[in-house]
Amino acid sequence: MSWALIPAAGRGLRFGGARPKQYLEVAGKPLLAHAMDALLAHPQVEGAVIALAADDPYWPGWTTRQGKPVITCTGGGERADSVLAALEALPASVADDALLLVHDAARPNLHADDIGRLIAAAEACAEGAILAAPVRDTLKRADGDGRIAATEPRERLWRALTPQAFRRDLLRRALLAARADGVVATDEAMAVERLGLRPRLVEGREDNLKVTTPADLALAAFLLENRE
Numbered sequence: 001m002s003w004a005l006i007p008a009a010g011r012g013l014r015f016g017g018a019r020p021k022q023y024l025e026v027a028g029k030p031l032l033a034h035a036m037d038a039l040l041a042h043p044q045v046e047g048a049v050i051a052l053a054a055d056d057p058y059w060p061g062w063t064t065r066q067g068k069p070v071i072t073c074t075g076g077g078e079r080a081d082s083v084l085a086a087l088e089a090l091p092a093s094v095a096d097d098a099l100l101l102v103h104d105a106a107r108p109n110l111h112a113d114d115i116g117r118l119i120a121a122a123e124a125c126a127e128g129a130i131l132a133a134p135v136r137d138t139l140k141r142a143d144g145d146g147r148i149a150a151t152e153p154r155e156r157l158w159r160a161l162t163p164q165a166f167r168r169d170l171l172r173r174a175l176l177a178a179r180a181d182g183v184v185a186t187d188e189a190m191a192v193e194r195l196g197l198r199p200r201l202v203e204g205r206e207d208n209l210k211v212t213t214p215a216d217l218a219l220a221a222f223l224l225e226n227r228e
């Protein structure tokens, strides 16, 4: 069995607006609820810890969802801090080798099939596994004044998605090491890679998008209102 850790303490500065994007309603519920429900509805997930901003006035106070426990904690200044806070808030009964699925609250369109394939990969690979999508566009590196400096070879380049799945003890060790070294890990895999490990890439749906700007919200709304 596994637990979900959901960082939901962001301010949504790139999105703008007063209400943090994870609380924007689409298809009848907040983006955060879509992310939570996708994970908690999965039979292999037994509960979730949600990292919230210290002054979050929007949290509805859920203590269960989909019939499973929901625990909250206070997140931190960076996403990695919020993930570590959620990890530390897990019940003591959760084993050191329990599988943790870290998923952005801002990624509402998660599907059960992706969750199942990710869990299977992470159970088979002690170094963990992440959902990811192969890069489909030609990638350009910019120089200082907005001109093309180079075209980057895109073979074997992937976009990291979430959830990202790691054993509790490994993830804790990796996040603490990155913090101790003053490194801001933008995803969990980056912290684990710093330990010299190579998590497995699991191809996930391209429509598992992260809502970052208002343009993303319109696409997320279409996807959530038309989920098969």
Ligand SMILES: Nc1ccn([C@@H]2O[C@H](COP(=O)(O)OP(=O)(O)OP(=O)(O)O)[C@@H](O)[C@H]2O)c(=O)n1
Pocket (backbone or CB within 6 Å): 006, 007, 008, 009, 010, 011, 012, 013, 014, 015, 022, 051, 075, 076, 077, 078, 079, 080, 082, 083, 104, 105, 106, 107, 210, 211, 212
């Ligand atoms: N200190 C932080 C920063 C981010 N997050 C969460 O991490 C996820 C991905 O982060 P991002 O999309 O960057 O959200 P924000 O940080 O809110 O966006 P911005 O950078 O535009 O402010 C989101 O669910 C966000 O709530 C978090 O829990 N704690």
Ligand SMILES: C[C@](O)(CO)[C@H](O)COP(=O)(O)O
Pocket (backbone or CB within 6 Å): 079, 104, 159, 160, 161, 162, 186, 187, 188, 210
């Ligand atoms: C974790 C992540 O979604 C993987 O692509 C991404 O790194 C989050 O970045 P953000 O700037 O914190 O949204």
